[in-house]
Amino acid sequence: MNETKVDLRARAQRVRGHVLRLAARGGCFVGASLSSTDLMVHLYSRVLRVTPETMADPARDVFLLSKGHDAPALYGTLVECGFLPEARLARHLSPSDSLYWHPNTAVPGVEFHSGSLGHLLSVGIGIALDARLRQSGSRVFVMLGDGELNEGSVWEACLVAAAHRLDNLVAIVDRNGFQANARTEDLIPLEPLGAKFEAFGWTCAGVDGHDFEALDAAFASLPARPGRPTAVVARTRRGRGVPRLENRAEGWFLRLTPEEAETMVAELDEAMTAEAARR
Amino acid sequence: MTAKTLTYESVLGALAAARPDVVVMTAENRIHIRGLEAWLGPRFIDVGIAEQTLVGAAAGLASRGRTVVVHGLAAFLVMRAFEFIRTDVGIAGLPVKLVGYAPGVLSDANGPTHQALEDVGLMRGIPGMQVVCPADDVEMGQALPAVLASRAPCYLRYNVEPAVVAHRRTFVLGEAEVLAEGDRVALLTYGFLLGEAMRARRALEARGISVHLVNMRTLAPIDEGAILDAARRTRAIVTVEDHFLRGGLYGVVAEVLARHRTACRLTGLGFDGRWFRPALLPDVLMNERLTGPQIAERIEAGLED
Numbered sequence: 001m002n003e004t005k006v007d008l009r010a011r012a013q014r015v016r017g018h019v020l021r022l023a024a025r026g027g028c029f030v031g032a033s034l035s036s037t038d039l040m041v042h043l044y045s046r047v048l049r050v051t052p053e054t055m056a057d058p059a060r061d062v063f064l065l066s067k068g069h070d071a072p073a074l075y076g077t078l079v080e081c082g083f084l085p086e087a088r089l090a091r092h093l094s095p096s097d098s099l100y101w102h103p104n105t106a107v108p109g110v111e112f113h114s115g116s117l118g119h120l121l122s123v124g125i126g127i128a129l130d131a132r133l134r135q136s137g138s139r140v141f142v143m144l145g146d147g148e149l150n151e152g153s154v155w156e157a158c159l160v161a162a163a164h165r166l167d168n169l170v171a172i173v174d175r176n177g178f179q180a181n182a183r184t185e186d187l188i189p190l191e192p193l194g195a196k197f198e199a200f201g202w203t204c205a206g207v208d209g210h211d212f213e214a215l216d217a218a219f220a221s222l223p224a225r226p227g228r229p230t231a232v233v234a235r236t237r238r239g240r241g242v243p244r245l246e247n248r249a250e251g252w253f254l255r256l257t258p259e260e261a262e263t264m265v266a267e268l269d270e271a272m273t274a275e276a277a278r279r
Numbered sequence: 280m281t282a283k284t285l286t287y288e289s290v291l292g293a294l295a296a297a298r299p300d301v302v303v304m305t306a307e308n309r310i311h312i313r314g315l316e317a318w319l320g321p322r323f324i325d326v327g328i329a330e331q332t333l334v335g336a337a338a339g340l341a342s343r344g345r346t347v348v349v350h351g352l353a354a355f356l357v358m359r360a361f362e363f364i365r366t367d368v369g370i371a372g373l374p375v376k377l378v379g380y381a382p383g384v385l386s387d388a389n390g391p392t393h394q395a396l397e398d399v400g401l402m403r404g405i406p407g408m409q410v411v412c413p414a415d416d417v418e419m420g421q422a423l424p425a426v427l428a429s430r431a432p433c434y435l436r437y438n439v440e441p442a443v444v445a446h447r448r449t450f451v452l453g454e455a456e457v458l459a460e461g462d463r464v465a466l467l468t469y470g471f472l473l474g475e476a477m478r479a480r481r482a483l484e485a486r487g488i489s490v491h492l493v494n495m496r497t498l499a500p501i502d503e504g505a506i507l508d509a510a511r512r513t514r515a516i517v518t519v520e521d522h523f524l525r526g527g528l529y530g531v532v533a534e535v536l537a538r539h540r541t542a543c544r545l546t547g548l549g550f551d552g553r554w555f556r557p558a559l560l561p562d563v564l565m566n567e568r569l570t571g572p573q574i575a576e577r578i579e580a581g582l583e584d
Contacts, residue, residue, distance in 0.1 A: 058343065105371070111342075112339070112342060112367075116362065119335055119367055122331060122335020122336050122338075123335045123336070123338050124339060125335070126336035126337060126341070126342070127342065128339075129302075129336065130340050130345060133302075133321055152331075156332045159327070159329070160326045160329055160332045160336070163326075164324070
């Protein structure tokens with residue numbers, strides 16, 4: 001989709017509202033979802049060549065959420081982009097629907113299930129290889145968590161993607177600096193992260209993951225270099241948008257009361273208004 | 280063309296050449312498919328020694344409508360990549376065909392690192408996964424078209440040892456092959472040890488013991504009828520396998536008998552919770568008492584209990 005006229009900030013705020021309200025329907029991974037919300041909204045609104053109508057088209061672009069616990073942000077984005085009926089969010093965690101804590105293909109718009117970290121870069125390689133065989137021009141975007149980069153399978157896949165010169169494959173790292181219980185640099189340091197991707201044969205760019213104009217530039221011309229897969233390390237903040245959750249180890253998973261959720265939605269709106277005033 | 284001129288590579292290559300949806304992959308395990316890269320071009324993909332990526336990428340390809348035949352050493356394919364098989368292939372029920380090279384005793388002198396003696400148990404534990412265990416090169420060639428025609432995930436226990444029996448022409452997934460009827464003891468087996476089981480049968484028959492011999496061929500789906508028929512005829516089943524008893528055919532038969540509340544003596548000849556002493560294949564069989572004459576002796580001794 002290339003929706004240049006859509007107000008991405010407003011759309012992202014609505015997605016954050018969905019995330020917080022899902023947290024009031026049995027809880028969900030709020031912190032990580034709020035860090036990747038802007039990335040998913042931007043991808044679905046400006047980058048991915050896919051619409052609800054083209055979900056069966058082999059030439060569509062494919063988005064894979066490898067850090068599967070960000071499902072709430074994905075569900076919210078799929079609602080706001082017309083893939084998933086909003087009414088289904090009311091059935092979050094209900095056995096009568098398929099909106100549980102990790103994504104699966106029974107949810108319209110979801111391309112592959114996830115939840116176990118370190119899987120979908122490999123799956124993305126397979127889809128990118130299929131696209132190359134079909135010469136369909138389809139591109140594959142895989143969102144990884146920075147904590148997920150602890151998994152050896154990610155780096156195995158990085159080697160293979162570079163060896164097969166998959167320049168239709170893009171990895172986006174939601175670099176919020178945290179894994180479930182700790183700061184990444186305190187546990188298993190990842191820096192210099194861009195240099196690692198480069199050393200593995202990828203082209204890597206860093207970007208502010210909450211700046212839509214910067215994201216426009218980062219994804220403007222893909223592949224960044226022909227014959228190489230592209231990595232985009234997006235600097236983000238866990239809990240982004242809700243001041244009391246931002247950049248804190250707490251809040252990875254939250255179960256809220258409906259009142260707490262509405263209070264946080266109000267704080268979200270206040271913070272956004274204040275930020276707009278500063279701009 | 281006689282069965283002898285067909286190799287695994289030629290059968291797979293011909294099937295893949297005729298079906299543009301088929302992709303052949305390997306984790307640098309090429310000894311049995313060296314010619315396929317030239318034959319299939321970009322539909323032959325080698326990811327290097329990277330079993331997790333191999334299986335994940337195969338799932339990605341299969342999610343786009345392809346049938347993917349994946350090759351790796353049985354022990355590493357099934358165990359290193361187990362969670363990728365279970366999670367990416369199994370949960371989605373994708374048509375990825377996992378071909379495990381050198382399973383069971385066929386890893387002969389490599390040592391326990393290479394001994395896939397739990398592969399059948401692991402793979403049949405995945406819902407919807409077919410487990411196909413050809414007895415020899417002919418059955419391997421007969422099984423491949425059926426395996427590729429199915430849309431289900433499948434584990435194929437690679438075995439191209441020369442055939443010692445004339446198989447039926449049709450291979451049907453989930454159908455056992457009864458090679459001899461008898462009423463004193465039933466020998467149920469699969470894979471490489473079929474030849475030894477046949478020798479054991481001959482030795483027992485020579486001593487006046489009537490043997491019912493069944494080549495199970497697939498362990499998932501399992502031919503329950505063949506097991507129950509063997510139990511009804513003999514009331515004494517012996518399973519012979521190059522696998523741990525736990526999770527293997529011995530366990531499968533016990534489950535089937537229990538499910539159908541069928542009483543029957545059941546003896547398992549295989550590996551009871553231990554790896555085997557590495558050596559060249561004939562010495563492994565001798566040392567583990569799995570040659571035909573030794574199997575016959577063990578069975579005869581057991582019948583006297």
